[in-house]
Structures are given as structure tokens and as C-alpha cells.
Amino acid sequence: ESMGLIYSRLNNPNLEVLEDRLTLWDEAEDALVFASGMAAIGTAILAFARPGDVIVHSEPIYGGSDHFLRHVLKEFGISIVGFPAGVPFEGVRPALEAAVGERPVACVLVETPSNPTNSLVDIEAVAAWAHARAQERRAVVMVDNTFLGPIFQHPLAFGADLVLYSATKFIGGHSDLIAGAAVGPKSVVGPIRVLRTFLGTMASPWTGWLMLRSLETLKMRMTAQMKNARYVAEFLAEHPKVAKVHYLGLLTENDPMFGVYRRQCMAPGSMVSFDVRGGEAEAFRFLDALQMIKLAVSLGGTESLAEHPATMTHADIPHDLQRRMGIGAGMVRLSVGVEHYEDIIADIDQALGAV
DSSP, rough: OOSSSOOOOOOOOHHHHHHHHHHHTOOOOOEEEESHHHHHHHHHHHHHTTTTTTTEEEEEEOHHHHIIIHHHHHHTTTTEEESSSOOOOHHHHHHHHHHHHOOOOEEEESSSTTTOOOOOOOHHHHHHHHHHHHHSSOOEEEETTTTTTTBBBOOOGGOOOOEETTTTTTTTTSSOOOOOEEEEEEHHHHHHHHHHHTTTBBBBBBHHHHHHHHHHHHHHHHHHHHHHHHHHHHHTTTOEEEEEEGGGGGGGGGSTTHHHHHHHHHSSEEEEEEEESOOHHHHHHHHHOOOSEEOOOOOSSSSEEEEEETTTTTTTOHHHHHHHTTTOEEEEEOOOOSSSSEEEEEEEEHHHHHO
């Protein structure tokens, strides 16, 4: 018997229509909407991981995801093994296999581009490795597609089993809701749907309604933000007070991940991270001097935002691990909005003048 609209924790019209629409970009069979991005990630992992299992993940990832893997799952007897983003997978595969050993891998969580370094992971190579080592169970390859999706990257096309979103970001797009999403084949989404029902991690009907509004302008917003980010990144790359810019659009053919970028990504997106020369004090001076760009930890909204990953989004990660992941004391992460790019650059320029 097919379950009708009997209770909003199970299903409701707003979420059903929204979930149907969210399948379209990724050409997925099914979708689920959650109360937050972390609700989507947590529910998805718990649907497949069991005590004694290993979760393999790329590094760095969003600070909340890192904390969930590193600290929460430990209490359930689940181990984690990380591997670096930003380098060809074949180069890190031997060390990864040695660290995992013969233990069963329940899930692989990949974040590409990574938060906050914009480092790439070769989804196709990781998925092929994870699926080839399947024994009694096949590892579920999950890709956090928040930075580029659902417009500029489609992980299912490269062998991923599940695509995860913090829909708070670009999908919501207006900084007025918190939500998450998971899309993929029915065989993978089904167990997550069951667990969502009993954990109660679904989004509310009101949030579903707001997201349906947001979908109407999703491609226009992300395209405008991406075009602005190109100008911003090029300006930062030439500024004497900026040591390095982390932006996909600046990758050259000499970069070992350039081929992955051209094959996997349809555009560079609108997330730009850069290292202010000096360190934390200089980065703080820059952030304090901003006038139009807001200091906040979210991203993907129509307004431009800036934050300091080492002390904000990734503060729970020990400093030595931050440095290993490429998160320096002088790093600033920008989420470029839809304002006129000349206004964004003018604000960045005057704020760098305070450094």
C-alpha cells in the first residue's frame, strides 16, 4: 500500500513537489529535503554506517561535517580515515588503502570543491576505488556538492551514489532559511528516507515553500555570482597584499587537478578564498574594515559575505590539522554575491588598505 499524505513528518505536498524538482538538475531518481545540511549529512551516514565500519573522507571539509565525523561517530564505534583533496587520487591511494586495511568501508564522503580551500577531488577515481573494494556491502559514495551544485557540477554522472547539499546556501539563496537535501537513486535514498522519518530531520512545509520560490531564480543567481567572482579573483591575484588566491577559475594547465576541473566542473562557481600576507592579525584588519561585504559564516546568498575559516567555520579543527589541510591563519573566505562587481572590488580594495 502506498502511503498517502497522512502526517507531515512522513511527507507533505510542499516537500513532495520540491523533492521532485530537485531531482532534475542531477538527473536523479529521488530526493529528500532536510532541516539543515548537517541533518542531510548525518542522516545519510547513519543510514549506512554501523559499529566497526570506516568512513573515508576528503580533507578539508566543512567544520561541522569534520566535527561530526571526528567526534560524534567515534561514540558509535565508527572510525574515519581522511585523504587530502587537491592532489591526484592515485597519489594518495596507497596510503589510504594502508590506513583502511581490511576494515569495511560504509561510506565515502567527498567535498569538492572543498570548504574553504576550493581544492578538488576526482569523483570518478574515488568512486571506482570505493566500489571495486566492495565485499558484503558496497560503500556509498556521497558528494557534498554545496559549492557548485546543482548548476555547475553533477556528481552522479561521475559514479557517485548520493549528492548532498546544504540547501541553506545557493539553493535557498536568500539567507532566510536553513535546509539540506540528498539526491540519488531510489535504492540509496530509500534507507535514508526511512531513517529521516524516525529521526524527524525533514524540513518544514514552510521551508519547502520558500525553497520552491528560490528555485525559480537559482540558475540566474548562481550565474551572476560566478561572473562577479571571476572579476574579484582576478583583482585579488594582482594585489600586493594577497599571497595566494584559491579559485577554480585561476587553475592553469600546469596544475595537476586542471584536467579534473575541466572534466568535472561546468564553471568555477562564486567561492573565492585568499591568503592575506602576514597572518591572523592582518586578516582580522581586513575583515574589520569591510563596509558592504558582511562578516558571516554562511555562503551562497545574494549578498557578499566574508569569514575567517581558522577561527569561524573550521575553529573546532586543531591548528596543526588546519595547517595540514591548507587553512592558514591569514585565509579569508569570500562568498561573492550579486552586487555590482565594481562595488565588491571597491570594498575589498579599501579593506586591504587597512592591512
